[in-house]
Amino acid sequence: MSDAITHEAHHHGPPTGAKRWLYSTNHKDIGTMYLIFALIMLFLGGAMAMVIRAELWMPGLQLVEPDFFNNLVTNHALIMVFAVVMPAGVGLANWMIPLMIGAPDMAMPRMNNMSFWLLPPAAILLVLSMIVPFFGGGQTVNTGWTLYPPLSIQSGMGMDFLIFTVHILGVSSIMGSINIITTIINMRAPGMNMMKMPIFVWSWFFTALLLIVIMPVFAGGVTMLLFDRHFGTSFFDAAGGGDPVLFQHIFWFFGHPEVYVLLLPSIGVLGMIIPTFSRKPLFGYKSLVYGMAVLYGLGLIVWAHHQYTIGMSIETTTYFMIGTILISIPVGLMIFNFIFTLWKGSITFETPMLFALAIILMFSFAGTTGVMLAVVPADLQYHDTYFVVAHFHYALIPGSLFGLYAAVFFWMPKWTGHMYNERLGKIFFWWTTIGFNLTFFPQHFSGLAGMPRRIVDYNMIFTEFNVMSSVGAFAFGLSHLLFLYIIIKTVKGGEKATTEVWDGSSIGYAGLEWTVPSPPPFHTFEKAPVVK
Amino acid sequence: MTSNEDSYYLPELSKWPVIAATALFITLLGVVLWVNGGSLWITGLGLVGMGYMFFGWFGQVIEESMSGKYNAQVDKTFRMGMAWFITSEVFFFFCFFGCLFYLRTISLGWLGGEGTMARSNMLWDDFAAAWPLISLPNGGGGLYAEAKEAMGPMGLPLANTIILLTSGVTLTWSHHGIKHGNRFQQVWGLVLTVLLGVIFLVCQAYEYYHAYQEMGLTLNSGIYGATFYMLTGFHGFHVAMGTLMLFVILVRLLKGHFSNEHHFAFEAVAWYWHFVDVVWLGLYLFVYWL
Amino acid sequence: MHLKRESKLRLATVGGLFVLSNSAVAEYGLNLVEPASEITRSVFDLHMLTAKLAFYISVIITVLVVYILVKYRRSSGAEADMQMHKGKFGVFSWLLVPIIVLGIDLSIAGPGTKTLHQVERHVDAELTVKVTGSQWKWTYDYLDNDVRVVSNLQEHEPNEPGYLRSVDKLFVLPVDTNIRFLHTATDVLHAWWVPAIAIKKDSIPGYIHETSTRITKEGTYYGQCAENCGTGHAYMPIVVQVVSKEKFNDWVALKTAEASAAAAEASADKVWSKEDLMARGEELYVKNCVACHQVNGEGIPPVFPALKGSAIATGAVADHLDVVIKGKAGTAMAAWGGQLNDLEVAAIVTYERNAWGNDAGDLVQPADVKSAR
Ligand code: HEA
Ligand code: HEA
Numbered sequence A: 001m002s003d004a005i006t007h008e009a010h011h012h013g014p015p016t017g018a019k020r021w022l023y024s025t026n027h028k029d030i031g032t033m034y035l036i037f038a039l040i041m042l043f044l045g046g047a048m049a050m051v052i053r054a055e056l057w058m059p060g061l062q063l064v065e066p067d068f069f070n071n072l073v074t075n076h077a078l079i080m081v082f083a084v085v086m087p088a089g090v091g092l093a094n095w096m097i098p099l100m101i102g103a104p105d106m107a108m109p110r111m112n113n114m115s116f117w118l119l120p121p122a123a124i125l126l127v128l129s130m131i132v133p134f135f136g137g138g139q140t141v142n143t144g145w146t147l148y149p150p151l152s153i154q155s156g157m158g159m160d161f162l163i164f165t166v167h168i169l170g171v172s173s174i175m176g177s178i179n180i181i182t183t184i185i186n187m188r189a190p191g192m193n194m195m196k197m198p199i200f201v202w203s204w205f206f207t208a209l210l211l212i213v214i215m216p217v218f219a220g221g222v223t224m225l226l227f228d229r230h231f232g233t234s235f236f237d238a239a240g241g242g243d244p245v246l247f248q249h250i251f252w253f254f255g256h257p258e259v260y261v262l263l264l265p266s267i268g269v270l271g272m273i274i275p276t277f278s279r280k281p282l283f284g285y286k287s288l289v290y291g292m293a294v295l296y297g298l299g300l301i302v303w304a305h306h307q308y309t310i311g312m313s314i315e316t317t318t319y320f321m322i323g324t325i326l327i328s329i330p331v332g333l334m335i336f337n338f339i340f341t342l343w344k345g346s347i348t349f350e351t352p353m354l355f356a357l358a359i360i361l362m363f364s365f366a367g368t369t370g371v372m373l374a375v376v377p378a379d380l381q382y383h384d385t386y387f388v389v390a391h392f393h394y395a396l397i398p399g400s401l402f403g404l405y406a407a408v409f410f411w412m413p414k415w416t417g418h419m420y421n422e423r424l425g426k427i428f429f430w431w432t433t434i435g436f437n438l439t440f441f442p443q444h445f446s447g448l449a450g451m452p453r454r455i456v457d458y459n460m461i462f463t464e465f466n467v468m469s470s471v472g473a474f475a476f477g478l479s480h481l482l483f484l485y486i487i488i489k490t491v492k493g494g495e496k497a498t499t500e501v502w503d504g505s506s507i508g509y510a511g512l513e514w515t516v517p518s519p520p521p522f523h524t525f526e527k528a529p530v531v532k
Numbered sequence B: 001m002t003s004n005e006d007s008y009y010l011p012e013l014s015k016w017p018v019i020a021a022t023a024l025f026i027t028l029l030g031v032v033l034w035v036n037g038g039s040l041w042i043t044g045l046g047l048v049g050m051g052y053m054f055f056g057w058f059g060q061v062i063e064e065s066m067s068g069k070y071n072a073q074v075d076k077t078f079r080m081g082m083a084w085f086i087t088s089e090v091f092f093f094f095c096f097f098g099c100l101f102y103l104r105t106i107s108l109g110w111l112g113g114e115g116t117m118a119r120s121n122m123l124w125d126d127f128a129a130a131w132p133l134i135s136l137p138n139g140g141g142g143l144y145a146e147a148k149e150a151m152g153p154m155g156l157p158l159a160n161t162i163i164l165l166t167s168g169v170t171l172t173w174s175h176h177g178i179k180h181g182n183r184f185q186q187v188w189g190l191v192l193t194v195l196l197g198v199i200f201l202v203c204q205a206y207e208y209y210h211a212y213q214e215m216g217l218t219l220n221s222g223i224y225g226a227t228f229y230m231l232t233g234f235h236g237f238h239v240a241m242g243t244l245m246l247f248v249i250l251v252r253l254l255k256g257h258f259s260n261e262h263h264f265a266f267e268a269v270a271w272y273w274h275f276v277d278v279v280w281l282g283l284y285l286f287v288y289w290l
Numbered sequence C: 001m002h003l004k005r006e007s008k009l010r011l012a013t014v015g016g017l018f019v020l021s022n023s024a025v026a027e028y029g030l031n032l033v034e035p036a037s038e039i040t041r042s043v044f045d046l047h048m049l050t051a052k053l054a055f056y057i058s059v060i061i062t063v064l065v066v067y068i069l070v071k072y073r074r075s076s077g078a079e080a081d082m083q084m085h086k087g088k089f090g091v092f093s094w095l096l097v098p099i100i101v102l103g104i105d106l107s108i109a110g111p112g113t114k115t116l117h118q119v120e121r122h123v124d125a126e127l128t129v130k131v132t133g134s135q136w137k138w139t140y141d142y143l144d145n146d147v148r149v150v151s152n153l154q155e156h157e158p159n160e161p162g163y164l165r166s167v168d169k170l171f172v173l174p175v176d177t178n179i180r181f182l183h184t185a186t187d188v189l190h191a192w193w194v195p196a197i198a199i200k201k202d203s204i205p206g207y208i209h210e211t212s213t214r215i216t217k218e219g220t221y222y223g224q225c226a227e228n229c230g231t232g233h234a235y236m237p238i239v240v241q242v243v244s245k246e247k248f249n250d251w252v253a254l255k256t257a258e259a260s261a262a263a264a265e266a267s268a269d270k271v272w273s274k275e276d277l278m279a280r281g282e283e284l285y286v287k288n289c290v291a292c293h294q295v296n297g298e299g300i301p302p303v304f305p306a307l308k309g310s311a312i313a314t315g316a317v318a319d320h321l322d323v324v325i326k327g328k329a330g331t332a333m334a335a336w337g338g339q340l341n342d343l344e345v346a347a348i349v350t351y352e353r354n355a356w357g358n359d360a361g362d363l364v365q366p367a368d369v370k371s372a373r
């Protein structure tokens, strides 16, 4: 196969058939596969959320058994985080980073394909973990996505499937990150120096750096879990001198930075969209880059704010509290840079921009509830209630999911060569935004009123808020059918997109993505462009 | 050799990534079944697949490298790739060392009646914290069996330290040989390194055997045994992989694959080996000695 | 101009609503529950401080963004100022924003730290209670006077107010007393949380930590387990009854008497009749074991094995006693030896061996249990 390659072979356009996808070494195809995978998993994880909301519709057991309910919670979260937001983010990185920096492809195209093809096996293991309990596989994994022992030691073989799911995802993320970092450092076109890179590229640079640090640690943690379960070790069992809380430290050393893994690519997307539709260069480019660096550093050392209730010393707790609160500084800087970009701009309201604006508002709100949670004594009341659930869905859905939606609308014309239907896009925006707020805003109140998370059933004093939340969730869920329809319609056809796509797209720190045709040819930048 | 200086080498379609993913999937699926009482043959099947994949994929890369398809930029990509891979490995070990420190200095204190959760001692009559932890909080009942003694730093561990450090030296000596075109030095330096790696593994296997048979130090002997085997075990696994890689490099060296400028594969494995070396020093210090 | 006034107005109305809702919180459950101890009071105040800050920041950002959107929309003819990021503001704003945010941060961290010290201050306790979480019930040991209360869920229908909120045995505490709680668990993590009177701390098997409180109002306070503990996590309510000191002392005296009577009964080497053991056994089984093994003894296979017709429940007595007393490590089956006395174990085991068509036929006496321990 390999000896047949001549330089001309590249120009023959895409290969055909299943091999094009299975054996792909093309960043655009691999990016597309990532995005499709994420979309499918969004429906799976979302369907689980729908069952959760249907069960919580009113007091009493409606649909599912307690164990299965918590299994749904566990896998809903794992799917959304690991199989939706992260792959979608990598998909965007795959598509856009080489285009933006003028690289012919990712630095290691074959490894790139392997990163992707590890995901379906991981998804299979994850689904198996839910199914085996029905076939004599022991206790369902009812721990929540945090997999805390000793509960996770009681679980049956579903837990082992999850452990290896984590391992495979870890391998995939690490390989993906190595590839992205190497591409960014080594594959830039002449003249595209680091401080000229589009902010989206920077955001992925830090994201990848985070992943390289945290994924191995998480892999180590679940490995110890495996050993405690099957090989008689006592890492998490006090009887042998271990400590269940140790696992929490490992998990959150991974888990907290992970939330910035989910957030940062969306911040990068905002940094591209807002200047475009304000027709004004990004405000504070440098401080955004340095802000991300600070976020990177701070993000790695504040993990224990998820564990204020485990009984740490006052000094330790205070340290984690102050560290966590300080994170509002770099993030606030980013938010205000976006607002100042809008200031004195010439603003229009296309769908990506609507999402971007909604993100600014709703994510800031999530951040402020985050700061409330960071204050230890208050968190001792909020912890493990729906207030936390509300906080993190406000952070995760605007902070990552909406960022991805915005990116899809923003770049879809570039990818497919067709404009999406703007009217449907706007309908989708308003529908999701209203549905989302209706779902999660009431949860702040049920949390304050004392409703713990991960419960299958509750007393009727919590009914009103839960009804609102469920109604909102179904509305929000249904809106995704429209999303799917818009995407399919755009792929199939529509108004032709120009090379520039948006009239403000090349303003400020845009990359080279707007210099190639829409859709870009199968191979781009085989001869490196020169950036002035 | 033709070198393609102005264009970055982009591979055509390749089947190896999918095979790699599938093989890994089968291997791990097999492990799940195995730890739940199944047999090991599915894992075996997966491992065979992995072996096939490594041969095929690396074989292809070697071939591409030998036929001069890689320019300087590709070389730089490989270097970065390896460096970041080792970084991720550093954090893998960081996790286990972190656990060791946490267990030794924080939670053991609580169980023994010191620190913020000192009252925990109420639950464990007569338990006094000590390291190495021989007598367990629950007195060694239930799932756990107490070890008779702890592993000391002298004897085999010290010998192993010396062996590994020496192997670092011989490897560097071999590298110099490559750079200066000294055939004797390259080959014998590498042969010695491989041998030292094997000796290290044999010593460690003997040490485990001794610990299980005579000292009663097992995975079940509380967190001392658990951390001991976890850290030394994963390190040993890395040494085994490193030795295998060195062996492959030795074969390639004998085949004359490396020139005094182009020998990145050698360097990559050397980095890896030095990394494994440094981890050992940490182990020796914190697991055996202090 | 016109617009500015409008947005100010909006700010005022929304803010007003928020303040109004503060006073009405207790009834409508829009806020943390009304505090009933000094600690929860100061936590509540802290919460109000941060919540207000959060609210104002969100409002300011929203108003600012909406204002910009209206003013600089292209349809009103706004033209972009391409030089703005190069101006003085553009160059120094990176300093300005962090300084302001840092200021707000410090004004949150200050009170936060202060309250933390208050929460963690352990004054000399007049009463110490060990609170133990197990799957799925709470056990309260009054360490100063050998009293133990085991508190289980009380069944109700979903449309009854007590659903998932009431328990069979109340946890009784005196008012105006420095109380210390020692939290621990027997199997997995739990968290004992009664929002009105005490902050939450996890119950961790094998470890103990403390919280303390001084309750200022008599009354009944509700809470529930706040750390996922598996199947019955939603079914671990807590009800605390706070009474006057006198009433509390009476209650303790009563409980102590009951406890010593039970202990005497159990340790007297009395031989019990089958009827007595079966009756007691059934009651205790329903209280302790049905959560997993079910009333009909059929369990929920494969996780919770059936006892009906099981090899253990119909085989050798010694094995049966062994499982119940020592539990099965690594599974949900706890070691009951520590929680049940000889008589209780004897009764339960006798019951299991003779109920649901199990026909071992034998009786287990407290003396057998004693020797099996
Ligand atoms: C995208 C994901 C995401 C993001 C970005 C964040 C961001 C933050 N989170 Fe959140 N968080 C989660 C996802 C996320 N979180 C998840 C998933 C959980 C639960 C996990 C689980 O238990 O299952 C969680 C839980 C969680 C907890 C634990 C709660 C508990 O279990 O008791 C805490 C506590 O400190 C916290 C704090 C914060 C803080 C301080 C930030 C900060 O980064 C926010 C910074 C942003 C701002 C502050 C807004 C912008 C700034 C300004 C407008 C300037 C002015 C503002 C001020 C001065 C306040 N989060
Ligand atoms: C990126 C991450 C992410 C995303 C996007 C979501 C999205 C959603 N989440 Fe989730 N969630 C988490 C991450 C996420 N969540 C995490 C980390 C937890 C904590 C888990 C734990 O405690 O361990 C959690 C927990 C969690 C809970 C708490 C469970 C509990 O504690 O008991 C709830 C309850 O309401 C919930 C609801 C929802 C809903 C309604 C959505 C919706 O946004 C989903 C909407 C999407 C769809 C619905 C798409 C599918 C559409 C169709 C299938 C079409 C058909 C539709 C209909 C028939 C209506 N989530």
Ligand code: CUA
Binding pocket: C133, C134, C136, C189, C190, C191, C225, C226, C227, C228, C229, C230, C232, C233, C234, C236
């Ligand atoms: Cu006990 Cu949740």
Ligand SMILES: [Cu+2]
Binding pocket: A255, A256, A259, A303, A305, A306
């Ligand atoms: Cu966090």
